[in-house]
Amino acid sequence: MLKIDALTKRFGQNTAVDAAQVSVDRPTMIGIIGRSGAGKSTLLRMVNRLSDASSGTITFEGEEITALRGAAKRDWQSRCAMIFQQFNLVPRMDVVSNVLHGTLNKRSTFATMFNLYPQADIHKAIEILDRLGIAEQASKRAEALSGGQQQRVAIARALMQDPKIILADEPIASLDPMNAQVVMQSLRDIHEQDGRMVIANLHTLDTARRYCDRVIGMRDGRIVFDGTPAQLTSGVARDIYGAGADFSEAATSTEIETLDRSAQQKAYA
Amino acid sequence: MAEISASGAPQSVAGIQSSYLAQVQRRRFYGGLTLLIFVILMVSGFNIADDRNAGGFWEGLHQIGDYPADVLSEAWEKRADLPGLIAKYVPALVETINIAAVSTLIGVAGGIFLSLLGTRGLARWPRLIPLFRRISDIMRAVPEIVIALVLIFVLGGGPVPAMIAIAIHTAGALGKMFSEVAENADLKPVEGLASTGATWSQRMLLGVLPQVAPNYISYSLLRFEINIRASAILGFVGAGGIGYELRNAMAWGPGRFDEAAAIFILLFGTIVFFDQVSSRYRNRLTEGQGQ
Numbered sequence: 360m361l362k363i364d365a366l367t368k369r370f371g372q373n374t375a376v377d378a379a380q381v382s383v384d385r386p387t388m389i390g391i392i393g394r395s396g397a398g399k400s401t402l403l404r405m406v407n408r409l410s411d412a413s414s415g416t417i418t419f420e421g422e423e424i425t426a427l428r429g430a431a432k433r434d435w436q437s438r439c440a441m442i443f444q445q446f447n448l449v450p451r452m453d454v455v456s457n458v459l460h461g462t463l464n465k466r467s468t469f470a471t472m473f474n475l476y477p478q479a480d481i482h483k484a485i486e487i488l489d490r491l492g493i494a495e496q497a498s499k500r501a502e503a504l505s506g507g508q509q510q511r512v513a514i515a516r517a518l519m520q521d522p523k524i525i526l527a528d529e530p531i532a533s534l535d536p537m538n539a540q541v542v543m544q545s546l547r548d549i550h551e552q553d554g555r556m557v558i559a560n561l562h563t564l565d566t567a568r569r570y571c572d573r574v575i576g577m578r579d580g581r582i583v584f585d586g587t588p589a590q591l592t593s594g595v596a597r598d599i600y601g602a603g604a605d606f607s608e609a610a611t612s613t614e615i616e617t618l619d620r621s622a623q624q625k626a627y628a
Numbered sequence: 629m630a631e632i633s634a635s636g637a638p639q640s641v642a643g644i645q646s647s648y649l650a651q652v653q654r655r656r657f658y659g660g661l662t663l664l665i666f667v668i669l670m671v672s673g674f675n676i677a678d679d680r681n682a683g684g685f686w687e688g689l690h691q692i693g694d695y696p697a698d699v700l701s702e703a704w705e706k707r708a709d710l711p712g713l714i715a716k717y718v719p720a721l722v723e724t725i726n727i728a729a730v731s732t733l734i735g736v737a738g739g740i741f742l743s744l745l746g747t748r749g750l751a752r753w754p755r756l757i758p759l760f761r762r763i764s765d766i767m768r769a770v771p772e773i774v775i776a777l778v779l780i781f782v783l784g785g786g787p788v789p790a791m792i793a794i795a796i797h798t799a800g801a802l803g804k805m806f807s808e809v810a811e812n813a814d815l816k817p818v819e820g821l822a823s824t825g826a827t828w829s830q831r832m833l834l835g836v837l838p839q840v841a842p843n844y845i846s847y848s849l850l851r852f853e854i855n856i857r858a859s860a861i862l863g864f865v866g867a868g869g870i871g872y873e874l875r876n877a878m879a880w881g882p883g884r885f886d887e888a889a890a891i892f893i894l895l896f897g898t899i900v901f902f903d904q905v906s907s908r909y910r911n912r913l914t915e916g917q918g919q
Binding site: 455473474475476478481482485486489494495497498 | 639641644645647648649651652655656659
């Protein structure tokens, strides 16, 4: 389905992503882990075409994504939803309007200006909100919601796009552990129930282990690990994070259960 | 909006959908109504204004290019004289720019005081904030040309009344803009300085001005461009400078249009020049902020 081939991004002298090579043949939930500055965000932004690649190609179902321009590029972006760390909603607009923004690629600027969304879309938006458990907030302004609720609105906007791929750039980094769990579980449910591909940048190992089918480790722009969560041993994790022998998984954890980790870990496995 | 969520009890999806749709329809209705009123007001207002107009808008519309065409054709015929005429009017242009520069400097100083005295959290006398705000309102409410006419009547024609008139307007306008910038300034350094026993002016000078300086300078440069145009216009009412020469050239009518064209070229060139200089400088200031 998705094939990333020798994808490289340079900023002046620095190489943020260095010849990344990824191939995905069926909808999978993929977690990308690595230190800050390892190139995780840059990689996702290139897949969504928010930023252009310096060299290399991305191919999705035979279509070369990196070559798209103008309307074709925006059409790809509507099929490839993105979720951000800081939610990136329009704070002063109500929740349903923010979700309806997922259909902007199909609407003219004129219709957008006069808020002329079809009734069916409005119904669908509220159904998606209900699925994520925040339908009661429908008419509130986005800025009045808590962080976890805002991130679910962002997920609803992504679902409104009816995308093939959902990219999530540190979706839980600004959330407390409880909300983080709700958001990650929503992404997992979307993957399992709708069969959409989900690629999430995560800064904690245990989240990647718990929710993802496949883990990609990045270090200094290069992909240094690509395998199942089971293959991700402590030694490999030390390599990815460039840490010494004193590194423990609990040090990067944001889970509540970390304290009684040993019992929990068996349950997840 | 609040009544929907205030109930607290979980509603059915269908209920939320219909109440949200009702809300959307209400919003669309109000939006459409506003648009309709706007269009009606615009059309009827235009018609009233057009009826009262001596010539009429549609009858006069096709003549709009006549005057510029006269000026341009005459200037083209006498194009050989243009460089000489431009050189002849440079001293008048310098006078106009001088008026603008001096009035901008004085206006900026006045604007800084008005803004600091009229900003909540910074003011020297918090109770007098409304007073200083109204002073700056009045200063920018009265058009420069009115102040200039009064002053020319009192002091006689010349650059000084024009300079005072523009400075007063600039102080009022910048006082408003500066105080909006100062409202967003971080008060922690001011508190830190107050804890050392600094006076109000020391706190403002060291705690506030460094924070707001890039924005203040950027607004001042914009104001300088506006003031060049203002001081050229004040020449029409006898304040000297290039505006005075322009009025003479235009009032003489055909025959002196080459002089009018030379003055237009000078004015245009000056404004482009200062626009370029100040935008380059402003860019450097904002980029400097990011580093």
